[in-house]
Amino acid sequence: DARVTQTPRHKVTEMGQEVTMRCQPILGHNTVFWYRQTMMQGLELLAYFRNRAPLDDSGMPKDRFSAEMPDATLATLKIQPSEPRDSAVYFCASGLGHVVGSPLHFGNGTRLTVT
Amino acid sequence: GESVGLHLPTLSVQEGDNSIINCAYSNSASDYFIWYKQESGKGPQFIIDIRSNMDKRQGQRVTVLLNKTVKHLSLQIAATQPGDSAVYFCAENGNFNKFYFGSGTKLNVKP
Helix, strand or coil: CCCCEEECCEEEECCCCCEEEEEECCCCCCEEEEEEEECCCEEEEEEEEECCEEEECCCCCCCCEEEEEEECCEEEEEECCCCHHHCEEEEEEEECCCCCCCCCEECCCEEEEEC | CCCEECCCCEEEEECCCCEEEEEEECCCCCCEEEEEEECCCCCCEEEEEEECCCCEEECCCEEEEEECCCCEEEEEECCCCHHHCEEEEEEEECHHHCEEECCCEEEEEEC
């Protein structure tokens, strides 16, 4: 059963440290989304890639967040420097963006705690 | 961006009853909608979807209804079971094929 894989599942770090979250999309999927989930904001769209190219990262704080897809099997979300307000669950999702009516499939997230 | 919201943040139902979860969306150009179920510690899981050229779609114990006139989406769960307890999100496929999510409804199923 194909699934999106995210690592690490949990990350606790101190303010100011760099955090890197990784995502392996489902093989063959050409779109990758990064979402952040908090109790207050729900699921916020941070960035969106299609065919490894960033199409929209307007949801990300540009000064500290960066998202990349080094290859088709790996997407990364980096925070440098991290702050306590970044504490949240970060989800990656992949899909077939060229197919209308194709749903997103989510990983189980990375729970980030910044102290 | 688009605004997708929910009418009821928490819904409690008796086991065996039917559940209805509602969602309002704001982008009349959205052409695809999805309901997701999220259990504690997991990512959202696909339940059922519907294209804008339909007004009803049925799955196993679940039905999605779409009313484009009032921009309203609902999820009906028949014979609700304890395993249905979770947070349910609606999502719309908005501009540039991006997916926007509502704030979620928590469903509590009482035995």
